[in-house]
Amino acid sequence: MTAPDSHPLVATRAWVETFVVAHDVCPFAGRELARGTIRYAEAAADDWEAALLTLIEECQRLDETPGIETTLLVLSRGVEDFDDYLDLLAIAEALLAEQGYEGIYQLASFHPDYCFEDAEPDDPGNFTNRSPWPMLHLLREASLEQALAHYPDDPAQIPERNIAEMHRLGRVRLAESLAALRDVSRRG
Template sequence: MTDNAVSLNQTRDWVKRFVVARDICPFARRELDRDSIHYVAVSARSFESALLALIDECRRLDDDPGIETTLLVLTQGVADFDDYLDLLGLAEALLEDQGYAGIYQLASFHPAYCFDGVDESDPANYTNRSPSPMLHLLRETSIERALVGFAHPERIPERNVRLLREMDSDRLAAGINGTEALEVRQ
């Protein structure tokens, strides 16, 4: 199995076992069940090629309404979180420059994700930690539709932080890396 295939399989497993099973994103289960999540492996050794792949995926979303969301799994080049943040900043600027602001939203995930001002050992960081660095493209209209029928969507991050802080950090790390099933500590 190639490194790309391993990364994509780990990501699919993470979406199912962590994001959906723990209800980290309450909208993900529907898309998983509908098989409308597109996964693509992209090297970020060259920021330019990674950014071109991002725009290609925006065009794919433009052309294929059956794809609800795309996870660009960055297989190389941004293992360092600061390098990843540099790429993320360029990606956000590129979406705006190419006229995709307001059409697609970019969410970010990285194995070493750490919120600004939060200790890196805080389990809250696991809301954005993933097996591989990735850029997540979401349709803005779909987000808006989903939020209309959802009571208090602003509470989702608070709920996730509370849930993850109740979990053992070692088990969280093992679950993100696919070595152990995640279970809430009693």
């Protein structure tokens, strides 16, 4: 079992608070943070089979625990390379479907070197999906649909608004902030 104050989890919690919520990247995260319904779990991805088993165990935990709204499965080692991470993500998505979780849980993807398919690596817009550690974010689809249905603005504008905010903040500032989150967790 992972210590609740492991370096990757400390950095991830700080990232959720000081980046995701503070910059309203996910307009629904602040509520879940305040309610304490975000679960942080850690797995090493140097053994993909074990990491994927942990992902399914986290789905089962969500099945059994309605008080957990979402899970951030932080991958502490093994997928530092973004292409390796994408390969694992593809297998994880296929596994969720195979295990009957398609339509129940959705995976959102985050990685320190995240780069959208048609973007340049130094495009600030990539920071909407950059995190201090690689992770697989499990979301309850029913909750997501409900939140989007009650969202006062057009939900399709969220990604565009986030990209504009990342450009406003600038690549250098964002990169320094992300690096600082990883460093803070190591000093703790």
